[in-house]
Amino acid sequence: MRINRSKSSRKVLKLYKLLFGIDTPYNVILDGNFIFHALKYNVDIITRVKRLLHEYDANLYLHVMKSVVTELKQIKEKGTESLNFIKTHCREVDDSSISGTSVSERTVNFMSAFYSCNIYHVFSAAVC
Numbered sequence: 001m002r003i004n005r006s007k008s009s010r011k012v013l014k015l016y017k018l019l020f021g022i023d024t025p026y027n028v029i030l031d032g033n034f035i036f037h038a039l040k041y042n043v044d045i046i047t048r049v050k051r052l053l054h055e056y057d058a059n060l061y062l063h064v065m066k067s068v069v070t071e072l073k074q075i076k077e078k079g080t081e082s083l084n085f086i087k088t089h090c091r092e093v094d095d096s097s098i099s100g101t102s103v104s105e106r107t108v109n110f111m112s113a114f115y116s117c118n119i120y121h122v123f124s125a126a127v128c
Helices: 002-020 032-040 045-052 066-074 076-089 103-117
Strands: 026-030 060-065 090-093 122-125
Touching: 026 032, 026 103, 032 045, 032 066, 032 076, 045 060, 045 076, 060 066, 060 103, 066 076, 066 090, 066 103, 076 090
Parallel strands: 026 060, 026 122, 060 090
Antiparallel strands: none
């Protein structure tokens, strides 16, 4: 089963490289809920994302939008572990110019803006 999953993710990465020009170094935008729940269940985010993208070197950049950071600051003690992870492993992306009232709307608008102009070649990791 793991071999099939690994093989399919390699195929998807090759497809993204051909269609959208997404190649190393990978830029991954993390959602606040994704970080919160991954840390809650003791999931090592960095190793999992590297394994998923077949990138075991340092060719991976994790990003978080500033609205996610402010949202995590609002939940106070519950969000401290997530905030510490963000401070040590992620780069903050300014999303003040992106329209949307909630963080999820801003994330969708952010991804669609970059998809249309294809500048940063971004992956998104979110909890569904």
